[in-house]
Amino acid sequence: MKEYNLKIRERESYDVIVAGGGIAGVAAAVAAARGGAETLLIEKSVNLGGLATNGLISWYEPLCDGQGNQMVKGIAEELIKLCSQNSFDNIPKCWGGSGHNASRNERYSTYFSPTVFSAALDEFVVNSGVKLRFDTLTTYPIMNGNICEGVITESVSGAEFFGAKIVIDATGDASVIHRAGMPTVEGKNYMTYVAHYCDVTGAERLCSDADFSAFRKWMGIGSDMFGNGHPEGMKRISGTNTDDITEYMLTGKACLLKKIKSMDKDSFDIMTLSFMPQLRTIRRLQGAADFNAVDGETYDDAIGNCGDFRPDGVGKHYQIPFGALYNGNFPNILAAGRVISAPQGDGWEVARVIPNCALTGEAAGKAAALCALSGYSFESIRSEHMDKIFV
Numbered sequence: 295m296k297e298y299n300l301k302i303r304e305r306e307s308y309d310v311i312v313a314g315g316g317i318a319g320v321a322a323a324v325a326a327a328r329g330g331a332e333t334l335l336i337e338k339s340v341n342l343g344g345l346a347t348n349g350l351i352s353w354y355e356p357l358c359d360g361q362g363n364q365m366v367k368g369i370a371e372e373l374i375k376l377c378s379q380n381s382f383d384n385i386p387k388c389w390g391g392s393g394h395n396a397s398r399n400e401r402y403s404t405y406f407s408p409t410v411f412s413a414a415l416d417e418f419v420v421n422s423g424v425k426l427r428f429d430t431l432t433t434y435p436i437m438n439g440n441i442c443e444g445v446i447t448e449s450v451s452g453a454e455f456f457g458a459k460i461v462i463d464a465t466g467d468a469s470v471i472h473r474a475g476m477p478t479v480e481g482k483n484y485m486t487y488v489a490h491y492c493d494v495t496g497a498e499r500l501c502s503d504a505d506f507s508a509f510r511k512w513m514g515i516g517s518d519m520f521g522n523g524h525p526e527g528m529k530r531i532s533g534t535n536t537d538d539i540t541e542y543m544l545t546g547k548a549c550l551l552k553k554i555k556s557m558d559k560d561s562f563d564i565m566t567l568s569f570m571p572q573l574r575t576i577r578r579l580q581g582a583a584d585f586n587a588v589d590g591e592t593y594d595d596a597i598g599n600c601g602d603f604r605p606d607g608v609g610k611h612y613q614i615p616f617g618a619l620y621n622g623n624f625p626n627i628l629a630a631g632r633v634i635s636a637p638q639g640d641g642w643e644v645a646r647v648i649p650n651c652a653l654t655g656e657a658a659g660k661a662a663a664l665c666a667l668s669g670y671s672f673e674s675i676r677s678e679h680m681d682k683i684f685v
């Protein structure tokens with residue numbers, strides 16, 4: 295190991311710092327700011343939305359149970375409205391959508407434009423009073439025992455320290471949680487690479503049906519969520535090692551290029567490549583409780599309800615426990631989004647989709663503001679104040 299004498303500029307302190315501006319981080323930061331907390335949101339790219347926008351996952355899984363009952367509410371619903379407000383959608387009329395293009399959809403879900411949605415997320419966050427820092431990597435939490443005093447960031451401004459009463463890890467890879475010394479579990483991914491493209495056939499159809507949700511197409515390479523299509527012999531990576539990620543991205547793009555070379559070059563264009571690795575699971579917290587997606591089970595510390603996006607999940611009703619968002623030995627760090635404590639299997643499959651990342655983000659943000667401003671502990675929220683957290 296080499297040692298460097300690094301100068302770290304000390305900057306202002308916040309009630310709440312949120313690391314990562316994906317869907318979970320956006321929901322967490324907005325909820326914290328609405329709760330009255332001085333909130334900083336740190337995002338390593340220059341666009342909000344994470345996998346949903348930069349990662350081109352432009353399908354908002356359902357907020358309903360598939361039998362006409364709305365399950366997820368709160369910021370998750372504000373965001374499905376926001377993603378469909380300024381561009382195409384296919385939300386059915388019965389769920390308040392325009393019904394335009396909805397012949398391909400029955401649930402409270404939608405396709406959306408990742409670019410238009412991301413632009414709208416800036417306004418959503420800034421108008422809520424959140425202080426936003428783009429192009430800034432949260433590198434290390436500064437720990438005093440098990441208490442996090444704030445985070446070091448790296449950006450063109452150099453290394454800086456921001457103090458915080460509560461830190462929320464919404465990084466998608468739990469790097470803050472991991473570097474704080476909290477227990478984590480790594481996932482294993484099949485190789486998936488998705489680009490967006492448009493083609494002449496789609497353009498011709500667009501002229502008659504004006505359905506941009508069908509015009510912007512996914513070019514999916516590799517595996518689906520069940521492992522079908524995973525390249526033979528390729529190792530399944532977690533995504534906690536840069537060499538693995540580089541190889542994963544090179545393989546995905548090489549497969550894409552192979553496919554492109556087999557196509558008529560005058561008939562299509564690749565609209566955009568993904569700006570982040572499309573890994574479904576990287577690393578997540580081992581929390582005070584696990585979310586296991588048990589149909590019909592309710593919890594005293596439930597943060598809210600959700601359904602199941604999978605075809606065999608129609609009619610299933612779940613609650614996510616607040617205990618999945620923290621570990622009892624670390625009093626001021628919360629998890630939000632796909633890094634919550636949800637073992638690989640049903641719990642993790644359900645927790646990781648966009649509406650449920652918004653749900654856990656919102657609950658984390660509300661809890662963080664309460665703790666920062668009222669001095670409550672996570673345990674006291676869990677036993678006495680869940681009415682203030684429930685979404």
Ligand SMILES: Cc1cc2nc3c(=O)[nH]c(=O)nc-3n(C[C@H](O)[C@H](O)[C@H](O)COP(=O)(O)OP(=O)(O)OC[C@H]3O[C@@H](n4cnc5c(N)ncnc54)[C@H](O)[C@@H]3O)c2cc1C
Nearest residue numbers: 314316317318338344345355432465466572631632646648
């Ligand atoms: C192939 C694939 C298909 C999917 N299909 C669907 C689907 O159809 N519908 C659906 O609803 N869900 C789908 N999902 C799941 C869903 O898109 C994601 O799980 C969800 O969007 C994750 O949100 P998040 O905010 O928790 O994390 P992320 O989206 O990963 O956001 C994390 C953010 O933190 C930033 N960040 C990371 N580290 C740092 C750091 N150290 N400092 C500062 N910023 C940092 C990142 O740049 C990113 O913006 C899919 C996922 C994959 C991979």
